[in-house]
Amino acid sequence: MDSQRNILLIALLFVSFLLFQQWNADSNPQPQGVAQQVTHSGDVPSHSADGQPITDQSTSNNLITINTDVLALTVDTLGGDIIEAKLLAYDNELESEDPFVLLKNDQGHSYTAQSGLIGAQGIDTAAGRAQLQVSADSFTLEDGQDELRVPMTYEQDGISYTKTIIVKRNSYAVDVEYSINNQSEQPASVQMYAQLKQNLMDDGGSLTMPTYRGGAYSADNVKYKKYSFDDMQDKNLNLDMNQGWAAMMQHYFVTAWIPRAEQASNLYTRTSNGQGYIGVRMPTTTVVPGSEESLTATLWVGPKLQDQMAATANNLNLTVDYGWLWFIASPLHSLLSFIQSIVVNWGLAIIILTFIVRGAMYPLTKAQYTSMAKMRMLQPKLQAMRERLGDDRQRMSQEMMELYKKEKVNPLGGCLPILLQMPIFIALYWALMESVELRHAPFFGWIHDLSAQDPFYILPLLMGATMFLIQKMSPTTVTDPMQQKIMTFMPVMFTFFFLFFPSGLVLYWLVSNIVTLIQQTLIYRSLEKKGLHSK
Structure with missing residues (x-):
């Protein structure tokens, strides 16, 4: 020859x-980007645990910032959602002095990480989100400090709720912890959810750079699977899992919620008003009177660093997608x-x-x-x-x-x-x-x-x-x-x-x-x- x-x-x-x-891109078209009025940081699952619909609510003006050596987070105290995440070690553009912004709440593009409590005694209800109280409007991980905890509190009917955002040095894994202290005379039933919300957008790739922008997840019998915005519009995902995560990806970066629950969680997707959602609902927890319970989920918000992602959650490193020749590419x-x-x-x-x-x-x-x-x-x-x-x-x-x-x-x-x-x-x-x-x-x-x-x-x-x-x-x-x-x-x-x-x-x-x-x-x-x- x-x-x-x-x-x-x-x-x-x-x-x-x-x-x-190109055929793959044409066979899985992504809906075009939607520019619209930014909705609140408090979009939650369409119904609370008691079946009541959750209504939209405007973003509050009570914002706080949390800064580490690698992250600059903006949190809305109305619900405690992370509405902006800047990656300080990565330039927005080549030779730019501005850091890359992964999560944002801009007029034309909303991409936020949301979490809350629903259920009979949940503080995210059909009436709206809870306005959390915080001691300051800015928090910084100081030199020599390895961990920073930012608590936000709320009290209702004899129950104290504390939502704590925990960040660590040189880490893109952010823990979100809810503590429910029940000093009432009745049991308190709550369910933690954590979800990612983003405008329905196309993948932004090209013939020579076929990048992917959309959802992905991992569950008990699925190590890694993409679930595009188009898939979300076609069918709502609804899976029970003992371990896994829900994510949104965009080329070199990924955001993922990992539930830290001992029992099975529910993984779901939905679309509403030009927004795509992918998230997890953790099992319902009952807090008996005179006791305290904690619920935790981890948010990965950063670049696709394989070793760090693998240490954060099983199979999260698979979001570095090498395609069908992964056994050679890896x-x-x-x-x-x-x-x-x-x-x-x-x-x-x-x-x-x-x-x-x-x-x-x-x-x-x-x-x-x-x-x-x-x-x-x-x-x-x-x-x-x-x-x-x-x-x-x-x-x-x-x-x-x-x-x-x-x-x-x-x-x-x-x-x-x-x-x-x-x-x-x-x-x-x-x-x-x-x-x-x-x-x-x-x-x-x-x-x-x-x-x-x-x-x-x-x-x-x-x-x-x-x-x-x-x-x-x-x-x-x-x-x-x-x-x-x-x-x-x-x-x-x-x-x-x-x-x-x-x-x-x-x-x-x-x-x-x-x-x-x-x-x-x-x-x-x-x-x-x-x-x-x-x-």
Whole structure:
């Protein structure tokens, strides 16, 4: 199998991959973004535990801030919802001084983390949310302090409710704890809920960057599953689970509620007034008179940091979605991260990773070019066979197989390295696209962000040039003028595709081509010494 056909195979696989991505997006369309008047921070499940509908209510002006070394949270004391979360370690845009805002309550885009108590003695009722009392309007995790607790209180009918937001140093996991102290003469029945609310929006992705924005969840028998806004509109999710979480994702970042209940919780979704909701209801708790009970849920609000997410909840790290080639992408990401921890620069780590991958494939590459050279040598015999047998295809096939067996040639020997390289390429594509570590990570010179396309298209053009050189150096058995034109056009087509790919991925392919050129030269020289000529 000659090199041109190998390149064609790459192109077909590559285009098929892109077409699959586009088909998947077209088959699961997301509703368009809805710009509307921001509703209150107090949207709760559509009905309370006693079956009464919950009404909407305007956002209060009583806001407090909670600051740590990595988070800046804004909390509305009307219900105690987190209505804004700034990630202090991540820029909003490249070279921006403003931090990235994950949760927000803007006029055109509402995305908040809500929690409360419903039930017979719940403080989130059909009449509205409770106005919680707090000792100050600003709280900061001080130097040397590892944990900060911010309590907000409310009293009603002899029952004291304390909602405490707990943050820790260098952590994106926020605990929300309800303490119910019942000093009345009657049992108190409450149920904690925690949900995420966001405008129904499209995924915001593109053909070369098919990112996902929408819901996801994990339950007893489901480690990880996406549940898009479109799914929410089609059918409300309603699952009982002993362990799991409910989340909303947007490319490099995720927000998730994890219930900390000993008994089964209920996972649900719903849509209302242009908003999508995904959340959990914890089991109903009865607090007997003269006693106190605590209910807790954890909110992850931050980047997709796999180790920290795995430590926060089972399977939460799976929101770093590597697709169906996760078993290749995950170890590639781990290896890339290990290399980066040594060399510091992510671009240099990609280059080293490329040499490692291509070095591991060298025996297959050598077999590929040896097979190509042998096939080239057999061309005169094959041509004579065609002239002798004419249109007798069955006999032609039989004699060709006998010739291959006699000469110890595998006609498919040149395909295997290509078939192996494509899954590695696609897996690395997902690994680079899903790695928040590469977001705004510079290489050198004009490459300031390896997760974005090359602003001057230098890397894609160099990649196309190296592909053209590989094509020229490779042996060819193609004599048809049309096929020759198609093969000549391949580097141009690939260059066009790579213009819009993340520069980190283009860097990998460029270095891979350079390694191929080096290996080709060495292998052909070795074959020439053995009397096997590639040309």
